[in-house]
Amino acid sequence: MNRPGPVPATNTAHRDTDDLFNPVSLARASQAIVDQIRELIQDGQLTAGERLPSERDLCDRFGVSRVTVREALRILEAGGLVTVKVGARGGAYITTPSSDRIGRGIEDYLTMSPSITAVEVTEARLVLELGIVPIVCERATEADIAGLLAMCDEADAAIAAGTYTMEMSADFHITVARLAHNGAIEMLLGPFHRPMLTSLKAAREAAPAMGKVGVKEHRRFVHAVRDRDVPKATEVMKAHLERTASRVQQRSKAKT
Amino acid sequence: MNRPGPVPATNTAHRDTDDLFNPVSLARASQAIVDQIRELIQDGQLTAGERLPSERDLCDRFGVSRVTVREALRILEAGGLVTVKVGARGGAYITTPSSDRIGRGIEDYLTMSPSITAVEVTEARLVLELGIVPIVCERATEADIAGLLAMCDEADAAIAAGTYTMEMSADFHITVARLAHNGAIEMLLGPFHRPMLTSLKAAREAAPAMGKVGVKEHRRFVHAVRDRDVPKATEVMKAHLERTASRVQQRSKAKT
DNA sequence: GGCGGCTATTGGTTAGACCATACTTCCACC
DNA sequence: GGTGGAAGTATGGTCTAACCAATAGCCGCC
Numbered sequence: 001m002n003r004p005g006p007v008p009a010t011n012t013a014h015r016d017t018d019d020l021f022n023p024v025s026l027a028r029a030s031q032a033i034v035d036q037i038r039e040l041i042q043d044g045q046l047t048a049g050e051r052l053p054s055e056r057d058l059c060d061r062f063g064v065s066r067v068t069v070r071e072a073l074r075i076l077e078a079g080g081l082v083t084v085k086v087g088a089r090g091g092a093y094i095t096t097p098s099s100d101r102i103g104r105g106i107e108d109y110l111t112m113s114p115s116i117t118a119v120e121v122t123e124a125r126l127v128l129e130l131g132i133v134p135i136v137c138e139r140a141t142e143a144d145i146a147g148l149l150a151m152c153d154e155a156d157a158a159i160a161a162g163t164y165t166m167e168m169s170a171d172f173h174i175t176v177a178r179l180a181h182n183g184a185i186e187m188l189l190g191p192f193h194r195p196m197l198t199s200l201k202a203a204r205e206a207a208p209a210m211g212k213v214g215v216k217e218h219r220r221f222v223h224a225v226r227d228r229d230v231p232k233a234t235e236v237m238k239a240h241l242e243r244t245a246s247r248v249q250q251r252s253k254a255k256t
Numbered sequence: 257m258n259r260p261g262p263v264p265a266t267n268t269a270h271r272d273t274d275d276l277f278n279p280v281s282l283a284r285a286s287q288a289i290v291d292q293i294r295e296l297i298q299d300g301q302l303t304a305g306e307r308l309p310s311e312r313d314l315c316d317r318f319g320v321s322r323v324t325v326r327e328a329l330r331i332l333e334a335g336g337l338v339t340v341k342v343g344a345r346g347g348a349y350i351t352t353p354s355s356d357r358i359g360r361g362i363e364d365y366l367t368m369s370p371s372i373t374a375v376e377v378t379e380a381r382l383v384l385e386l387g388i389v390p391i392v393c394e395r396a397t398e399a400d401i402a403g404l405l406a407m408c409d410e411a412d413a414a415i416a417a418g419t420y421t422m423e424m425s426a427d428f429h430i431t432v433a434r435l436a437h438n439g440a441i442e443m444l445l446g447p448f449h450r451p452m453l454t455s456l457k458a459a460r461e462a463a464p465a466m467g468k469v470g471v472k473e474h475r476r477f478v479h480a481v482r483d484r485d486v487p488k489a490t491e492v493m494k495a496h497l498e499r500t501a502s503r504v505q506q507r508s509k510a511k512t
Numbered sequence: 513g514g515c516g517g518c519t520a521t522t523g524g525t526t527a528g529a530c531c532a533t534a535c536t537t538c539c540a541c542c
Numbered sequence: 543g544g545t546g547g548a549a550g551t552a553t554g555g556t557c558t559a560a561c562c563a564a565t566a567g568c569c570g571c572c
Contacts, residue, residue, distance in 0.1 A: 079364065
């Protein structure tokens with residue numbers, strides 16, 4: 001396990017005239033380490049589950065102090081490329097970036113970027129959720145469909161009991177997305193739901209009957225999927241989502 | 257500017273029997289700082305462009321050492337929430353997460369996650385790029401369309417000169433995505449192109465005529481957009497993308 | 513044979529120091 | 543009087559050396 005070499009261009013050398021015009025030494029040392037390890041992962045020389053040398057080891061190999069190594073590890077950790085465990089046999093373990101962590105980044109962007117409006121977010125969600133309908137109709141297994149119907153039953157029961165929440169609706173949509181059996185799509189769609197939730201919870205107070213209609217639409221959607229009826233499923237989902245979208249637009253208008 | 261308070265639960269107190277059963281003190285101090293600052297940003301108490309206190313100041317306010325503060329800043333920086341500048345008037349400035357940085361995360365996930373196959377990536381891209389066609393047809397301005405046509409002209413010229421590259425094709429698709437005038441969609445679609453490029457460059461060597469056909473299809477797509485003909489535009493784009501998709505599938509089959 | 517404590521490994525944090533960088537101010541020279 | 547450069551200063555980047563905290567594994571005792 002002696003892959004990483006000493007970090008090259010960062011030693012901020014005071015080199016005077018000899019060895020002329022060589023290293024501009026721009027980056028941070030920690031960033032250079034991040035780049036190096038990231039590349040090793042991308043090249044497959046470090047694979048998921050593998051353990052990096054201990055921090056003190058890495059210091060020697062890279063020729064930097066522990067502080068610098070630790071900053072590099074924090075960056076890699078923030079990017080979801082490694083996870084760090086303490087204690088004996090602890091250390092930095094290569095992990096495949098989890099969709100959760102990436103989702104957090106996307107979510108931050110959707111929520112915090114002032115150039116992104118709620119309407120845009122809703123629109124993007126619509127593109128994704130409608131786009132997967134044909135795929136879901138094709139790939140959903142009988143068990144998948146049974147699962148969705150079970151969720152509808154639960155939702156009905158919850159409505160009867162007055163305990164229906166927006167989270168249950170979000171769960172339904174997330175589950176549908178999973179039925180595309182496509183990790184990339186699942187990852188992209190996940191982050192949309194939390195911002196959507198916060199934006200919709202208030203709306204539900206204004207229209208408490210909405211949950212009931214929503215669940216009815218959910219069930220009709222599942223039936224269309226069961227029948228592998230792509231146009232019908234698309235139509236139902238579109239109406240369902242656009243009802244939501246119009247609500248968001250109303251709210252963002254009301255705020256203005 | 258005295259918003260941040262001392263970081264609470266992390267001082268690993270050795271409290272014996274008094275103050276019983278209180279603080280389990282789980283997290284890392286740096287993570288607690290990150291959470292605190294992130295929350296301030298989300299609440300709008302810190303807004304883009306604003307400058308955090310200097311590292312030494314933050315040490316005092318949070319009651320931790322500089323190393324810890326710096327690790328927190330690295331994490332925030334990795335998440336695109338702040339950027340750090342050196343020199344006088346330097347420091348950590350709040351930034352709105354850039355789509356570039358988020359895109360990098362998504363790209364990492366698409367590239368490195370072994371559970372995501374090239375076929376899935378292609379499929380997700382197809383969903384997005386087809387989904388935006390109606391929006392593009394609706395929103396593209398005359399100037400937008402003229403710009404696309406200019407790109408086609410350039411591409412034709414490049415093909416004649418033998419200098420056409422896959423990057424030019426990717427540029428076309430990115431530009432189309434921008435015409436949806438929806439930042440969320442643009443952010444989601446961007447990261448797909450680099451993995452796609454690497455996957456396609458080899459393919460182009462196997463079929464050098466592909467560029468020519470591709471540009472011809474691009475132009476037909478632009479014409480359909482100009483005519484606001486959604487079905488036609490969708491059909492052209494679908495054929496164009498599926499030709500690409502089949503190529504990726506061939507390649508991933510060939511590898512197996 | 514099982515259980516509890518000891519020990520070694522490893523990350524987490526601290527303190528203080530020094531260097532590199534970039535903005536500011538001011539002075540000297542033209 | 544204006545302009546260019548030099549000194550000053552604030553701030554991030556890095557290093558060193560040390561100690562604390564958590565954990566896995568071993569060893570000895572019962």
